[in-house]
Amino acid sequence: MIRVAVADDQPLFCAGLQMMIESQSDLAFVGAAADGRQAVELARSQRPEVILMDIRMPVMDGIAATRAIRGESPSECPRIVVLTTFDRDEAVASALRAGADGFLLKDATPDFILAAIRTVHEGNSVIAPKSTSELLRTLARRRPEAIEPLSVREKEVFLLAARGLSNAEIGRTAFISEATVKSHIRSILAKLGITSRVQLVAFAYENGLVR
Incomplete structure (x- = not known):
């Protein structure tokens, strides 16, 4: 079973991801966080193998949370996929620098999100299906x-x-x-x-x- 956690300050979106994860026989939902600080604490307490991390959250954003999680135990760190609303969001590049293993748009299909979870768990990276090069070229x-x-x-x-x-x-x-x-x-x-x-x-x- 792949242990999956979600960090997002939108309860409805978070609940939707939880239902989707729990519907899969090979995935286990291990908790949700409403802000970046809670995400760091969740990573410590529940040891998820994959975290779906929203970029923009209160208290601590997803970039800072990703950096903090990566810094605590690099060898045992969960795989982190950041979530964003815009495919040209410059914060995505910052999240990648902080150690994220990829990014997804929030309007990605359920099948794509599930495939992304399994892909990063296997040690690979995943990116939104739209043009990443256009996003990064702006920087x-x-x-x-x-x-x-x-x-x-x-x-x-x-x-x-x-x-x-x-x-x-x-x-x-x-x-x-x-x-x-x-x-x-x-x-x-x-x-x-x-x-x-x-x-x-x-x-x-x-x-x-x-x-």
């Missing part, structure tokens, strides 16, 4: 020095990954094995201080390295 500023710590080969792999290529596709393009790609990706994430492929994409757009 772009050309900063090639941002990837200066990377080797020449790592820079090549970084740019290919930032364009959304899979490990297999990167390997074919760069003429290296998929295992080597995985090794480069791990090194890139460590050197840049980021933790996921979706953060890598956000990092690339925010620094104007992909257009």
Whole structure:
């Protein structure tokens, strides 16, 4: 069973997510929080494996809550998917920087939300089906020095990954094995201080390295 929690200050929306989660045989609803501070406390007490986190909440917003949860126990941290109303909400990029594993629009279909929960639980990232590149492009500023710590080969792999290529596709393009790609990706994430492929994409757009 995948333990799922919800953090949202809209009771009706939260109740709808609870009903949807409880209708699934492989998901277990473990609690709800009405603000970011409660979300941090819920993460401590109930140990959810996935949290659906609203960005805009009272007391502490979803970005600060995500950062706090990530900071407490990075190795045992739940997967966090932030929820937003607008697909060009600049706060989404901040949430990705804070450690979120992806984002969904609040008008996403139930099937897409359920699939997203299972996807992030498996260790992958998830993004709203609309154009993420348009959202992140609004924040772009050309900063090639941002990837200066990377080797020449790592820079090549970084740019290919930032364009959304899979490990297999990167390997074919760069003429290296998929295992080597995985090794480069791990090194890139460590050197840049980021933790996921979706953060890598956000990092690339925010620094104007992909257009």
